[in-house]
Amino acid sequence: MNEEYTVRKGDTLTRIAAAFGVSKHDLAKLNKIQNQNMIREGQVLQIPPKVVELAPLEPLQIDLSSLLSLQFLDAANKPIEGMEVSVCVAGEVEKHKTDTTGKVPVITAKRDDVVKVEVKKPTGDWKKVSEVKLAEPATHARITSPKVALPAEMKVHEGPMQTTKTDKPAPQPVGTVTEVRSENGNPVQKVALECPNTENLRLGPNAKYRDVIIAAGKRSGFTPQSIAAIMNAEAATITNVTYIPVIDRKTKKPALGKDGKPKTKKLTENTGEWDPRSASSKSSARGMTQFLDASWVDMALNDGTFLNERAKKEGWITTQKSTVIKKKQPVEVETPAFKRADGKLVTKTKDTALVRILSSKPYITGRATASDANLQKLLDLRYVAEYAINTAVDYGLQNLKGLKDDDFKLDGLSDGDKAKLIYLTHHLGLSDAKKFIRNTITSDTAKVLLTAQVGADRAAEYAADNGNDYVKGHRSWLLNFVDKKINITEKMCDSSKAAAVRSLLDVTVAIK
Missing domain, CATH: 2.60.40.10 (Immunoglobulins)
Structure with missing residues (x-):
């Protein structure tokens, strides 16, 4: 039986053939590959037997x-x-x-x-x-583990039985151990666990954000499990990176490289915990939910949002009274304004909206950097979990309203269905999301969108797998991507209580 190799990202037929000491031609022939420059990640290749011994490459091109x-x-x-x-x-x-x-x-x-x-x-x-x-x-x-191990000496209490009932204790942080006694006086250790709970909410490493998630659910009318699923899909997570020596499994000693030094490999450990300090190196996206400068300012200017309420409370968002002439009569009006640290107000102009003014020079001087202290404080709220989570919910609900205003039929959808639409609109933007649902995205746009997500080579493979059609390739990738990302039952202690959640494809068909 021939040896097999699964193609990894960045592999080429030439490198694979060299790594196994076989010819590229034989490798392509055995696997019926007509275009030797086109192999795809995940493809399983049969490795032909060696006909001649080839000098091994030092170092080996492919680390298996x-x-x-x-x-x-x-x-x-x-x-x-x-x-x-x-x-x-x-x-x-x-x-x-x-x-x-x-x-x-x-x-x-x-x-x-x-x-x-x-x-x-x-x-x-x-x-x-x-x-x-x-x-x-x-x-x-x-x-x-479904259990908790505790060191304790269990000794029978010889005193009188407990005769009075105490008030129900307040909920404790997960992992808190409380020493109590049973009704017959024996010692008992109680451990606060996340599940089960009244809300049927499981957050695992993000249990610290439980109160924020529940409060955001009550405020928005959205189930906390749906909010948690959206956060899990959108939020950057804390990742620990270390470099460890590669151990030879036969000698049990560190493997040495060509330079005689111990080989090391990069070990990435994702904790699964949402990162409130996340920052993109390519844009101004910041915080758990990666809002751009302009998007964050826009949410602050929108009446009724959680962020708007805080901005008004701080006095950053206010109004400016002015007099205009309507029907030849002076009328006093109030215009939204932003209050700078020096007390001066910034308002829209005849040609430029207030959000655009505040999101560009001279107010924004760099990524996530403002020239005004008040504007900087507003931008920095992205790093506060309470504001990142609630603003993500507000943004999602605004997008759902945008779909409904365009005659998409959202009534009757479960929160799980809505969570997928929220993630879709966040991923594409409301305008392109509408086109995606109606299946009217052009081939050029689909190619740009897909390439931005998976790279040019993988985008070409998705198109090839769908009849050389980038629209179908992009659609296939994104439908699968959203279905995998939004998992409501994963955020439940008891998933048997979950309402049925449809695939994104079924949801898009239902709302048209």
């Missing part, structure tokens, strides 16, 4: 190894320390104990290997808890 970082957490999302773990890779077993962060040493294996993970129970038996397929150069897997 992958890194796996395992972290073990308890039901309170806290690291489990000192647990015995067994990891089986390609028939070889490694045993470790978790450290204070709940991690074991990083595992090196071949890509596409399936790593079997077992943990040792208190009884001494081993229990299989996960299987992880290494499909990426670096994979970080968080394995969560």
Whole structure:
């Protein structure tokens, strides 16, 4: 049986052939590849047997190894320390104990290997808890236990039984341990867990934002699970990057490079926690929900938004009274205005809207940088989770209203359906979202949109897979992308209570 290789991003047929010591021609012939410059990510290639021994390339062009970082957490999302773990890779077993962060040493294996993970129970038996397929150069897997282990000496209380009932305690942060006694006087340790809860809301590493999510739901009439799903799709997450030595699995020693120095690989560990300090290096997008300068200022100027209420309270957004002539009579009117730090007011002009004035020079002097202290304070609210989350909800509801005003039929949609439309309109913008729903996006626009998301090569592959049609290619990619991104049930303690959520394609058909 021929050896197989799964094409990775950036691979070429020439590099793959060189890495395996075979000819490019034989590789293309065996896999019936007519255009040797066109292979796609994820394509499985059969590797032909070597006919002649080719001198190996130093260093090897394609690194087939992958890194796996395992972290073990308890039901309170806290690291489990000192647990015995067994990891089986390609028939070889490694045993470790978790450290204070709940991690074991990083595992090196071949890509596409399936790593079997077992943990040792208190009884001494081993229990299989996960299987992880290494499909990426670096994979970080968080394995969560449904239990919490606590060190305690359980001694029977010999005093009188408890006869009075105490008031129900206030909710405690996840992981809080409280010492209480049962009705017969025995000691009990209570651990505050996230699930179950009244709202049926699961946030995992983002439990710290629970109160903000619930309040935003009550304010907007949108279910907290839908808001959490939108946030999970839109928010940048905190990622830890480290460089670790590559260990030779046979010698168990660090592998050396051509220069004689230990090889290292980049290990990226995504915590899953939303990053309130996220900042784009390519634009002015900032905060959890990556609002651009102009979009954020626009939301602040919109009456009724959460951000507008704060801006008015601070006195940044106000009005200026003026007198105009209507029907030859003087009439006093109030015009929206922005109050600068020096007390002067900025208003729209005859040709330029206020948001445009505040979003350009001399007021915006660089990405996320304002010349005025009040405007800078407003922009910096993007870094505050409460404002980032509520503004994302307000923006989404405004886009839903924009769809409804254009005669799209939104009545009767579940919040899960609406969450997909909110993400679609946030991703494309309201105008292009309407065209996407009506399937009227032009081929040139579809090509630009798809290329911006996946790159020119992958965009060409999507088009090729859809009859060389960029509209169909873009549509196929985006429908699948939104369906994967917006997962309502993932944010529920009990998903059996979830209302049915349709695919984005079904939703777009239903509302036209």
